Amino acid sequence: MVAGKMKKAFALFWQGGDSTLPGYRLSLTVTLVWTGFFIILPLFALALRPWQNGFGMVLNELHDTRMFAALWTSFSSAVAAALLNIPLGLFLAWMLVRGHLPGRKMADALIDLPLAIPTAVSGITLATLYSPRGWLGAPLSKIGIDVAYTRTGIVLALMFVGLPFMVRTIEPVLKNLPHELEEAARLLGARPRQVIGRVLLAPLIPTVITGFGLAFARGMGEYGSVIFIAGNQPFKSEIAPLLIVVRLQEFDYSGATAIALILLLISFLSLIFVGAVRKKLSVWTSAS
Amino acid sequence: MTRFFLWCATWGLIGLVLLMPPAVILAEALSHGIMPALKTLQDPDGIAAIELTLEVTVVAVVLNTIFGILAAWLLTRFRFPGRGLLLVLVELPLSISPVVSGLVWLLLFGAQGWWGSALDRMGIQIAFAVPGIILATLFVTLPYVVRTLIPLMEQQGRDAEEAATLAGAGFWQILFRVTLPGARVALFSGVLMTTARAMGEFGAVSVVSGHIPGLTETMPLHIESLYNGYQTVAAFTMAALLAFMSMTVVFLRSLPDFMNRTREDPS
Amino acid sequence: MSVVVENLIRCAPGSERILLSDVSLSVESGAFVALVGPSGAGKTTLLRAIAGLDKYDSGTVSLNGETLASIQERAGKVGFVFQSYALFPHMTVARNISFGLDVLSKAQRPSASEISARVQELLDLMQIPDLGKAYPSRLSGGQRQRVALARALATRPDVLLLDEPFGALDPIVRRAIRTWLRALHDQLGLTTILVTHDQEEALEVADRIVVMQHGRIVQNASPAQLDEAPETAFVMEFLGEAVSFKGVIQADTGLFIPDEAGVLPFATSCPAGPAEAMIRPFEIFPENAATGGKIALVRHGRRNGFLHYSAQLPERSVPVFFPVHTKHQSISDSCQGLNIAEARLFRNGQRIV
Structure with a gap:
């Protein structure tokens, strides 16, 4: 029975299902070779490397407090930035879709700016902008807020790069919410505040969680835009990706790989989380 | 009144958060006037960095576009066991930290890597050299063409290609006459995203590059070393150039919206 | 050209669900056959199998006694009109129609002037002589239908397969196109197989009706026979x-x-x-x-x-x-x-x- 199923699955794989369009073998070969070399092989290397020097080395890595400090810095900053981006993203998406904003097209294009500016460039720019002598850093330090070379700086940088993810996730869903919903709610006697809270924001919750997951995953691994503003002091403002680079400079490949694996694990978990939320969302959007 | 206040708040926010950084780049680059800024671009290491960036970008875009088209064809036109896994795999680089994307190539081709020393004996240098930079860039830009093509091709369905097959067209004829023209806007957008990411990639390239000025420094890496060397004007001039290139590429994506109104189905 | 389907079996890919269960059908040259049945009966599946658009698990499809294995062997011999019309949106109507000629190898391809003459001939035949330069998105449903038909006929196939060709049209256009299609069939001496869920349409246009249910052919008869002697209660019920x-x-x-x-x-x-x-x-x-x-x-x-x-x-x-x-x-x-x-x-x- 099982053998029969396997045989059938193999036959399907070999023939490309029931489609008779040409090019199956060619595209399959190219895709397998390319993903095999560029994705499966590197992941294998990453997964196997820490064990290469024996099990003891792996246990050793787990005593590395600097690693955990760096992971915590990345994690907490990414969570904070993603959380702070939720109200910002909701507000901007709302204004773009429903706000009748003058210059809406322009504003819409500008939202992608953080994605368009290379990370190294945003890194040095943000560091300059928020430095004690910078345009925004100077007034902020006058009221006692130090941004550059602190965790605050990390969070601000991550908010900058994460904002487009949040807006772009919410925007299409908001756009697709039919106007009839509001009208129906109003006809049923809901007050404007109730319309916004119960009819418009409530369906956005899964979307917001998806956006949060994406912005968080991006923030957890972010490197270029953060290192210039972070100050990079071990145990204080050193992010995990930077510690990987430090370990590599010390020729500690096992140490670097251990951090990389944990980072990978965290981003997989957040991907799975986003996937689960999307599944829930699909219950809401398609009746069948 | 409320509405006016909201408008001001929105544009204020956009100005503060989104427009301030580009303004800073220009202000810093031009802090001593335009001539000193332009002069910094004549530095041979800077020119080498620009050349390397363009070279790496071209290779990454060409190879990943070819792969992306074939993979999208495979994943949207056929239903076979293992398709779901492949769909996840081709998007994977998007959720991997750039630094990790560089690290994996050191694990394979670095001095302590699996094949590094063997290749070294044959005189082939991959890590801390241009091939490593290309590999890392190919890795991080792998998903962009596929992931923009797949939703569109899925939505368009197979009817047009089946009609073409029955009319006697072969694989390449279908691809070049039916599929790609039909998906040209998505393809264009995917290629541009690949280009932007390839030009601006920093973390992954930084790990595998070795930072040899004039040899293995791409534009983002060169910006970093200029900035860390307190050559602020030069760093920001290069940054302005790179940001300009990248932003142009990203904003070009909305070009087809303006150009193809007549041909597209209005619905 | 006759179409013979023998013992066709098809399961849904990767599962045991049967889509076509041992279907045999013989369509003689020049016949106009309608495949009817409720949705999910396997009409479109059978039509697509005849066109070679889907793989089937076993059985044969032959044209004029010649067994056809792949879709490539059917290219140019079988005209297919999709329910969605599947017109190429980036090509003009003329380029759409000439597609089957344009993709021929250089040796087989007619000259450019022959192709454009053929396109004009088809446009005239479809009664849309002036639409050659238009893009499909500008056309009405009935016009798209005619373009799809012209494209299917460009390579002079003997067999024409139509999948729910009138589904998207409004009732008046539907009736007009249906009569016109029948006339075209007679004029060109085609062998036509049409899928429809509308039994009245089938009874009006076809000279043989094939009623399908649960992936099987329940009855294959002329409209008069079908009316007189429906094989099952389902057929009786389905026809009116x-x-x-x-x-x-x-x-x-x-x-x-x-x-x-x-x-x-x-x-x-x-x-x-x-x-x-x-x-x-x-x-x-x-x-x-x-x-x-x-x-x-x-x-x-x-x-x-x-x-x-x-x-x-x-x-x-x-x-x-x-x-x-x-x-x-x-x-x-x-x-x-x-x-x-x-x-x-x-x-x-x-x-x-």
């Missing part, structure tokens, strides 16, 4: 409104005795046993119509040349139609009983003969 009466065929008298009071028995040569009589509302005849009869007749108005009544049986009411030109005044009130002698008899869903 039908009223069914349960009852028993008596062995000694040879009469069908309905269970319901007010319905008259009738003589039959069918073997005895329980049976179901099915009849169309216009075939029911009220006996001894007069005022003060046992069964009241309530008038509901007229449609399509018929007066619609409902006969009030004790348990339910059944529809009864009369042609408008009959003298209906005499039966307008009530009758003594319903004569259903025209009914077909079924046992376990199969027609009894």
Whole structure:
């Protein structure tokens, strides 16, 4: 029975299902070779490397407090930035879709700016902008807020790069919410505040969680835009990706790989989380 | 009144958060006037960095576009066991930290890597050299063409290609006459995203590059070393150039919206 | 060119669900065949299998006695019109139509002037002579339909396959295109197979109807045969409104005795046993119509040349139609009983003969 199923699955794989369009073998070969070399092989290397020097080395890595400090810095900053981006993203998406904003097209294009500016460039720019002598850093330090070379700086940088993810996730869903919903709610006697809270924001919750997951995953691994503003002091403002680079400079490949694996694990978990939320969302959007 | 206040708040926010950084780049680059800024671009290491960036970008875009088209064809036109896994795999680089994307190539081709020393004996240098930079860039830009093509091709369905097959067209004829023209806007957008990411990639390239000025420094890496060397004007001039290139590429994506109104189905 | 399908079996990929269950069908050259059935019956699946668009698990499809294995072997010989039309949106109408000629290898391809002459010939044939330069998105549904047909015919195929070709059209255009399509079929001497879920359309346009259900062919007959002798209760039901009466065929008298009071028995040569009589509302005849009869007749108005009544049986009411030109005044009130002698008899869903 099982053998029969396997045989059938193999036959399907070999023939490309029931489609008779040409090019199956060619595209399959190219895709397998390319993903095999560029994705499966590197992941294998990453997964196997820490064990290469024996099990003891792996246990050793787990005593590395600097690693955990760096992971915590990345994690907490990414969570904070993603959380702070939720109200910002909701507000901007709302204004773009429903706000009748003058210059809406322009504003819409500008939202992608953080994605368009290379990370190294945003890194040095943000560091300059928020430095004690910078345009925004100077007034902020006058009221006692130090941004550059602190965790605050990390969070601000991550908010900058994460904002487009949040807006772009919410925007299409908001756009697709039919106007009839509001009208129906109003006809049923809901007050404007109730319309916004119960009819418009409530369906956005899964979307917001998806956006949060994406912005968080991006923030957890972010490197270029953060290192210039972070100050990079071990145990204080050193992010995990930077510690990987430090370990590599010390020729500690096992140490670097251990951090990389944990980072990978965290981003997989957040991907799975986003996937689960999307599944829930699909219950809401398609009746069948 | 409320509405006016909201408008001001929105544009204020956009100005503060989104427009301030580009303004800073220009202000810093031009802090001593335009001539000193332009002069910094004549530095041979800077020119080498620009050349390397363009070279790496071209290779990454060409190879990943070819792969992306074939993979999208495979994943949207056929239903076979293992398709779901492949769909996840081709998007994977998007959720991997750039630094990790560089690290994996050191694990394979670095001095302590699996094949590094063997290749070294044959005189082939991959890590801390241009091939490593290309590999890392190919890795991080792998998903962009596929992931923009797949939703569109899925939505368009197979009817047009089946009609073409029955009319006697072969694989390449279908691809070049039916599929790609039909998906040209998505393809264009995917290629541009690949280009932007390839030009601006920093973390992954930084790990595998070795930072040899004039040899293995791409534009983002060169910006970093200029900035860390307190050559602020030069760093920001290069940054302005790179940001300009990248932003142009990203904003070009909305070009087809303006150009193809007549041909597209209005619905 | 004849189309012969033998023992075609197809399962849904990766599962045991059967889409086509041992289907055999023979379509002679020049025939116009309609595949009908409810959705999910396998009509489109069968059509796509004939076109080679989907792989099947076993069985053969042959054109003119020649077995065709791959879609490539069918290229140019089989014209297919998709339900969505599948016009190439980035090509003009002319380029769409000439596609099958443009993709030929240099040696086989006609010259550019021959191709454009052929395109114009087809545009004229489709009665859209001036649309060559237009893009498909600008066309109406009926025009797209004609372009799709022209594209399918460009390589001079002998077999034309149409998947729900009228589905997206409004009723008036639908009727016009249907008549025109039939004329085109006769004019070009094509062999045409059409899929539709609309049985009236099928009865009107085709000279053979193939009724499908659950991935099988239930009946393959001419419209007249189908009407006279539907193979199963499902076919009877599917082809038009039908009223069914349960009852028993008596062995000694040879009469069908309905269970319901007010319905008259009738003589039959069918073997005895329980049976179901099915009849169309216009075939029911009220006996001894007069005022003060046992069964009241309530008038509901007229449609399509018929007066619609409902006969009030004790348990339910059944529809009864009369042609408008009959003298209906005499039966307008009530009758003594319903004569259903025209009914077909079924046992376990199969027609009894």
